[in-house]
Amino acid sequence: MYKIDSYLIPLDEVLSILSRLKAKSIFLEAPPGVRDLAFMLSSLIEDNVDVSIYHSGRFTWGFCDVGINDAKLLGVDAILHVGHVNPLRYCSGRGVHIENISSIPVIYMPFYYNIEAPEDAITDVCRVLSKYVYVAYPVNYEITALQILKHLPRDVSYEANVMTGCYINAMDKLDMYDQILVVAGGFFHALTFKILNSNLKVLNYDPHRGKLYDVENYFRRIYALKVDSIRKCLNAKSFAIILVNKPGQYNLKLARDVKKLLQENNFKSIIVCTDEVSNNLISLYPNIDVFINTGCPRLAFDNIDQYEKPLINPGEVKTIITGRLNSYSLKLLLNNSITI
Ligand code: SF4
Incomplete structure (x- = not known):
């Protein structure tokens, strides 16, 4: 492992993969808190390999969030995705793994905080x-x-x-x-x-x-806000189903199934395609009462107090349609089943 500032990174492995791929240009993406690492890493790569590096300005929230569209536009040979790994592919000590997404090799490179517990x-x-x-x-x-x-x-x-x-x-x-x-x-x-x-x-x-x-008290506070938000949905008439275009979150079938379910129960809805879900997006639609996010399931919980209108997940739609708030369970948040 290569020590860089307060991080340890599998630099040799990344350099040898870039050489093996004969990459002449790469798209480098990293989560918001570690752009310092992305900056230092790109210098190290340029010192060792003849490659053009384009930095992503996107947020990059998880291993599900890969900038395929930007990479295609730039015509790069590979994406270097820093900081996240696919937990099903990651082996402790092995570090890097590669997946092909839309025919572009995505190199998932973890970094490790070099912090010992006292x-x-x-x-x-x-x-x-x-x-x-x-x-x-x-x-x-x-x-x-x-x-x-x-x-x-x-x-x-x-x-x-x-x-x-x-x-x-x-x-x-x-x-x-x-x-x-x-x-x-x-x-x-x-x-x-x-x-x-x-x-x-x-x-x-x-x-x-x-x-x-x-974490009990912290959880209870957000949970109370969440239940309140679900309660506010019970009188909703119009819905926007958010279809997120990140490769690991995109689910057109789910968005269409939710729309069909709402239609069958006489609710109006539209499908909105986007890269990021935020209050800025929500505020663009004054006629919509409730937003249903088919992307990252955590936004409808952790960020619940950041939206001016309720944001829920597909699994929670059945609670709104049946009006049975007493049968609501938080497990619905991570469950995409929309069967009533
Ligand atoms: S869907 Fe959300 S919680 Fe899951 S990996 Fe992606 S960003 Fe993280």
């Missing part, structure tokens, strides 16, 4: 964990997560895996665990578990702060 923080974590624990972390926190795992008491058994905001390897068996430990900056990843099963005990160790948090 001794007293590890003691805190070990004190509260017991029995059977599921440990999950976005790939960038793997170093800290593996360090903590090494120190867990002998009587604590665990499973550990890389996760994203909408994918957990142990999705179907979460009831088995006594506690969940997420190693990540902020609570976004920890909330994935609460969305899937609100009864779980979820702790979050934040390597940047060196502190352990119980």
Whole structure:
């Protein structure tokens, strides 16, 4: 691994892939918080390989969010996607993986925060964990997560895996665990578990702060806003179904199925195609009461207080149509089934 500032990156692997692909031009994209890394990385690549680099100005929220359209327009030979990995393809220690999307090789290059948990923080974590624990972390926190795992008491058994905001390897068996430990900056990843099963005990160790948090109160606050937002949808007459054109989120069939369901129940709707879902988009449609997002499922939860109109997910449409708020469950958020 190559150390660059506070990051570790698999630089040699990326350089050898670029040589193997004989790439003459690449599109380099990175999440919003690490454009400093993208800047430093592009210099390192240019020092070693004869390649033109175009930086993406898009947000790049996850491994689902690849700038294929920009890459096609530029005619580049490959996309270097920094910071996210496909959790189904990632192998710890192997680093980089490549996928072909619309015939363009996409090189998924993780970076790792080089942060060791201090001794007293590890003691805190070990004190509260017991029995059977599921440990999950976005790939960038793997170093800290593996360090903590090494120190867990002998009587604590665990499973550990890389996760994203909408994918957990142990999705179907979460009831088995006594506690969940997420190693990540902020609570976004920890909330994935609460969305899937609100009864779980979820702790979050934040390597940047060196502190352990119980996410319960934070979750309850957003959950209350979410239920309030669903309640506001019950009198809605007009809907916009948002079709997101990011390769890993685009789902035309789902958008059309939702439209058909609304039509069958005498609701008016339009389909709006976009790259980003934001309040700016929502504010462009004064006649629409509710927006249904077929893209990233987390926007209708984590960002719920940022929209002037309700934003819901396809799985939640049945609650609106039937009006049965008492049968609403947060699990519908990550479930695209629209069958009533
Ligand atoms: S869909 Fe959303 S939560 Fe899932 S990987 Fe993409 S950005 Fe992350």
